[in-house]
Amino acid sequence: MRFVESNFIKSAVYPKDYPSSEFTDIAFVGKSNVGKSSLINTLLNRKAIAKVSSTPGKTRLVNFFKIRFKIDETDEFGFLNFVDLPGYGYAKVSKTERAAWRKMVGTFFEERIQLRGVIFIVDVRHKADPKDAVMLQMLQNNNIPFLVVASKCDKIKKSQINKYLSPLQKAFELENNQITHFSSLKKIGIQKVTNWISNRIL
Numbered sequence: 001m002r003f004v005e006s007n008f009i010k011s012a013v014y015p016k017d018y019p020s021s022e023f024t025d026i027a028f029v030g031k032s033n034v035g036k037s038s039l040i041n042t043l044l045n046r047k048a049i050a051k052v053s054s055t056p057g058k059t060r061l062v063n064f065f066k067i068r069f070k071i072d073e074t075d076e077f078g079f080l081n082f083v084d085l086p087g088y089g090y091a092k093v094s095k096t097e098r099a100a101w102r103k104m105v106g107t108f109f110e111e112r113i114q115l116r117g118v119i120f121i122v123d124v125r126h127k128a129d130p131k132d133a134v135m136l137q138m139l140q141n142n143n144i145p146f147l148v149v150a151s152k153c154d155k156i157k158k159s160q161i162n163k164y165l166s167p168l169q170k171a172f173e174l175e176n177n178q179i180t181h182f183s184s185l186k187k188i189g190i191q192k193v194t195n196w197i198s199n200r201i202l
Helices: 036-044 095-111 130-141 158-172 190-201
Strands: 002-012 025-030 062-071 076-084 115-123 146-151 179-181
Touching (some): 025 190, 076 190
16 A cells, blocks of 8 residues: 555544545544654655644644555555544643643544544653553543554664563553554654554555
8 A cells, every 4th residue: 555645634623623524534643742743744755744843732633634545456546534633741731731632532532433543653762651551541442443653763773673662562561563663764664554554444
């Protein structure tokens, strides 16, 4: 599978404003400044369809994108939606805003019937964060399939990637097929993430 065309649809907060769609959704979630937008841009081979903000915590909307993909083996085309969920965990965001974020994302998980899976981004260099554990629990409570993508692996030596991945896998109690590493800068892990998405929608 290759993603060959992508277009922004709209932003929303409430379910009544979600775009109606006959296609399935794959959502992306992670702490602010973890590399979520960079991952989306890298998968789509676009420079800035998902905005990379210099201010962590700035994006506070649910952003929808329509994606056209091609299956090389058959030359068939298809469509899906990428959904960029607002980042969380930024210290300067008030408790009221954090509560609003949780309600917004929780409602999306509960009510978006098109949702088929979530790419859950963490920073490979950091230990498991309690805020990430809360997100993981939200996904599990809603029985949503997910893939943990440990980003920024270009920041550590290749020989040490497993050393950093293993504690995350253990802390989150993940199977081997539920976590992978990724680098937008060095284009590492694109195929593994794409394959996971393909398995969820085809």
